[in-house]
Amino acid sequence: xxxxxxxxxxxxxxxxxxxxxxxxxxxxxxxxxxxxxxxxxxxxxxxxxxxxxxxxxxxxxxxxxxxxxxxxxxxxxxxxxxxxxxxxxxxxxxxxxxxxxxxxxxxxxxxxxxxxxxxxxxxxxxxxxxxxxxxxxxxxxxxxxxxxxxxxxxxxxxxxxxxxxxxxxxxxxxxxxxxxxxxxxxxxxxxxxxxxxxxxxxxxxxxxxxxxxxxxxxxxxxxxxxxxxxxxxxxxxxxxxxxxxxxxxxxxxxxxxxxxxxxxxxxxxxxxxxxxxxxxxxxxxxxxxxxxxxxxxxxxxxxxxxxxxxxx
Amino acid sequence: xxxxxxxxxxxxxxxxxxxxxxxxxxxxxxxxxxxxxxxxxxxxxxxxxxxxxxxxxxxxxxxxxxxxxxxxxxxxxxxxxxxxxxxxxxxxxxxxxxxxxxxxxxxxxxxxxxxxxxxxxxxxxxxxxxxxxxxxxxxxxxxxxxxxxxxxxxxxxxxxxxxxxxxxxxxxxxxxxxxxxxxxxxxxxxxxxxxxxxxxxxxxxxxxxxxxxxxxxxxxxxxxxxxxxxxxxxxxxxxxxxxxxxxxxxxxxxxxxxxxxxxxxxxxxxxxxxxxxxxxxxxxxxxxxxxxxxxxxxxxxxxxxxxxxxxxxxxxxxxxxxxxxxxxxxxxxxxxxxxxxxxxxxxxxxxxxxxx
Numbered sequence: 001x002x003x004x005x006x007x008x009x010x011x012x013x014x015x016x017x018x019x020x021x022x023x024x025x026x027x028x029x030x031x032x033x034x035x036x037x038x039x040x041x042x043x044x045x046x047x048x049x050x051x052x053x054x055x056x057x058x059x060x061x062x063x064x065x066x067x068x069x070x071x072x073x074x075x076x077x078x079x080x081x082x083x084x085x086x087x088x089x090x091x092x093x094x095x096x097x098x099x100x101x102x103x104x105x106x107x108x109x110x111x112x113x114x115x116x117x118x119x120x121x122x123x124x125x126x127x128x129x130x131x132x133x134x135x136x137x138x139x140x141x142x143x144x145x146x147x148x149x150x151x152x153x154x155x156x157x158x159x160x161x162x163x164x165x166x167x168x169x170x171x172x173x174x175x176x177x178x179x180x181x182x183x184x185x186x187x188x189x190x191x192x193x194x195x196x197x198x199x200x201x202x203x204x205x206x207x208x209x210x211x212x213x214x215x216x217x218x219x220x221x222x223x224x225x226x227x228x229x230x231x232x233x234x235x236x237x238x239x240x241x242x243x244x245x246x247x248x249x250x251x252x253x254x255x256x257x258x259x260x261x262x263x264x265x266x267x268x269x270x271x272x273x274x275x276x277x278x279x280x281x282x283x284x285x286x287x288x289x290x291x292x293x294x295x296x297x298x299x300x301x302x303x304x305x306x307x308x309x310x311x312x
Numbered sequence: 313x314x315x316x317x318x319x320x321x322x323x324x325x326x327x328x329x330x331x332x333x334x335x336x337x338x339x340x341x342x343x344x345x346x347x348x349x350x351x352x353x354x355x356x357x358x359x360x361x362x363x364x365x366x367x368x369x370x371x372x373x374x375x376x377x378x379x380x381x382x383x384x385x386x387x388x389x390x391x392x393x394x395x396x397x398x399x400x401x402x403x404x405x406x407x408x409x410x411x412x413x414x415x416x417x418x419x420x421x422x423x424x425x426x427x428x429x430x431x432x433x434x435x436x437x438x439x440x441x442x443x444x445x446x447x448x449x450x451x452x453x454x455x456x457x458x459x460x461x462x463x464x465x466x467x468x469x470x471x472x473x474x475x476x477x478x479x480x481x482x483x484x485x486x487x488x489x490x491x492x493x494x495x496x497x498x499x500x501x502x503x504x505x506x507x508x509x510x511x512x513x514x515x516x517x518x519x520x521x522x523x524x525x526x527x528x529x530x531x532x533x534x535x536x537x538x539x540x541x542x543x544x545x546x547x548x549x550x551x552x553x554x555x556x557x558x559x560x561x562x563x564x565x566x567x568x569x570x571x572x573x574x575x576x577x578x579x580x581x582x583x584x585x586x587x588x589x590x591x592x593x594x595x596x597x598x599x600x601x602x603x604x605x606x607x608x609x610x611x612x613x614x615x616x617x618x619x620x621x622x623x624x625x626x627x628x629x630x631x632x633x634x635x636x637x638x639x640x641x642x643x644x645x646x647x648x649x650x651x652x653x654x655x656x657x658x659x660x661x662x663x664x665x666x667x668x
Contacts, residue, residue, distance in 0.1 A: 041457065088315045090317065090651070091648070091651055092647075094397050095594070095643075096644075099640060099643040100640075100644070101640075102639060102643055103641050104640070105636065106636030106637030106638070106639060106640045106641070107637045107640070107641075109631075109633035110349075110631050110634055113631030113633055114348065114349055117629075117631065228465070229462070229465050232461045233462075235458050236462075239455070274472075274473040274476055274477050276472040277469065279472075280469035280473075283462045283463075283466045283469070284462075284466055286458070287459055287462045287463070287466070290455065290459055290462075291448060291452055291454055294448075294453045294454040294455065295452050297453065310317075
């Protein structure tokens with residue numbers, strides 16, 4: 001099979017869309033909190049927490065949607081915890097975020113072993129795809145775009161919602177002002193710290209939703225490697241997507257394609273190259289994307305700078 | 313709710329107390345986790361203490377485990393001095409391990425040169441793996457947090473490709489590299505233990521970094537660059553060069569950690585060679601408040617948590633991921649505690665609180 005056949009295959013396109021969604025959700029959430037001036041380096045851990053909590057809640061309560069709900073809730077709480085550390089206590093955002101990811105990862109693995117030590121992993125039936133009448137009949141792209149999980153359709157709606165929120169609503173304007181110039185924002189009676197706290201909670205919720213999507217829709221199970229760096233990749237995609245919703249969507253789409261390609265090459269068994277070279281592909285692509293996009297990157301002005309209300 | 317933070321005068325004593333307090337907090341949370349796993353925390357701590365410190369094997373194993381932690385801790389300290397967020401110590405450690413394993417199997421090399429060759433190769437390998445993201449940062453403005461994390465994944469995948477391809481063990485067919493030559497095995501300092509050359513090298517490295525940061529001109533330059541790159545440039549310090557050299561040094565220590573694991577412990581490379589030492593280095597550094605000498609007890613603490621958790625998992629059935637959870641919690645605890653040491657924090661629950 002040559003590479004062109006592989007990419008134009010309808011099954012490949014559908015897989016690319018499926019794998020785009022977790023990156024898209026993570027990237028949009030990260031973009032929102034970075035537009036408010038805080039970076040969420042807990043994203044990798046929050047995705048893992050979402051994947052685990054989603055799976056656990058879904059298998060215990062027997063409802064996939066309950067799993068999704070529980071994951072988002074936990075993501076929001078974790079976002080709040082990070083906000084206390086970096087917004088209120090003004091701890092360095094890099095090390096606090098990495099610390100969150102380490103602590104969450106350790107706690108998730110520990111809890112996983114506690115819950116599933118003796119008993120075997122419960123198997124759950126993940127989300128099924130729902131074809132949309134008429135639209136799913138469009139040749140080639142119809143099946144890929146409109147025969148998807150309900151969560152995928154939800155993700156389609158999140159893109160314009162994010163774009164409209166940022167550009168057309170007063171709350172979106174406040175968020176952007178806080179990210180560009182927190183002193184000016186405070187001067188016009190915008191509460192800087194609550195805005196950033198909420199932005200981090202939203203980012204946490206999005207990250208956890210992305211994780212739950214991986215465990216409940218794509219894989220139908222929880223494994224230690226379920227996230228394997230997808231959270232870190234989202235950080236790069238925000239830069240590649242230039243901190244705007246459309247750019248971030250395109251960046252996520254590109255990397256969803258890379259991920260699908262990598263998975264397919266791994267499993268096709270036709271290539272002479274060891275499979276772990278393909279495993280490295282998304283990370284190499286991320287590094288290349290960072291190199292290409294960083295030089296003219298224009299991050300929100302106050303990104304990574306803690307806001308001190310007493311210092312005026 | 314409002315949180316007011318007022319900066320205190322710097323106090324080394326208060327900073328040290330903050331780290332100590334953070335350790336106590338994380339031990340308390342550890343007790344809670346042990347309880348959650350259905351074991352008695354007191355029994356747990358006794359098991360941990362015995363496994364980590366009581367007896368010749370216990371104490372030397374803890375020391376052997378603290379060597380890579382101390383080295384990756386030094387890697388983090390050197391990089392953080394110039395605010396280069398090297399989160400790639402894990403990958404640099406793997407490069408160091410591969411370089412040492414390669415040199416350690418060279419039959420062409422005279423036996424006496426094998427060990428110095430391995431030390432040098434692991435440091436050069438690790439150093440180059442850290443210089444690459446440093447060049448990307450200083451020349452192309454590429455954020456090093458993401459690039460070094462990506463390099464960890466890339467290096468691990470390529471290492472697995474190497475181990476399952478050209479380096480696959482032809483006898484066992486496991487993805488392990490060929491064993492190093494007998495002459496390449498690092499000497500041990502106590503018969504019947506694994507207290508190897510790498511442990512001594514790690515302590516010497518800590519002394520070297522302490523002297524280097526405090527006494528050398530370059531160490532002073534690193535401090536200025538880390539504090540304020542603009543001021544450093546005005547003082548005619550070459551900021552880029554300083555960051556590159558610091559990155560090289562940082563990677564060299566991480567690489568040496570990998571070299572020690574190959575030369576002193578495993579005598580080969582396998583996928584599980586690191587057990588997360590690279591990431592834990594950041595915790596060692598923060599717990600030591602970036603002091604190279606304080607990194608020694610910090611590394612010992614984390615090493616004893618690791619050996620203790622392994623033993624608790626064997627004896628009490630507490631999942632050994634306890635160590636990972638405690639490590640992450642220690643990092644958060646030390647961050648919070650040192651913030652309280654540096655600032656007076658007032659929390660007022662009404663918005664009318666202290667007027668600003």
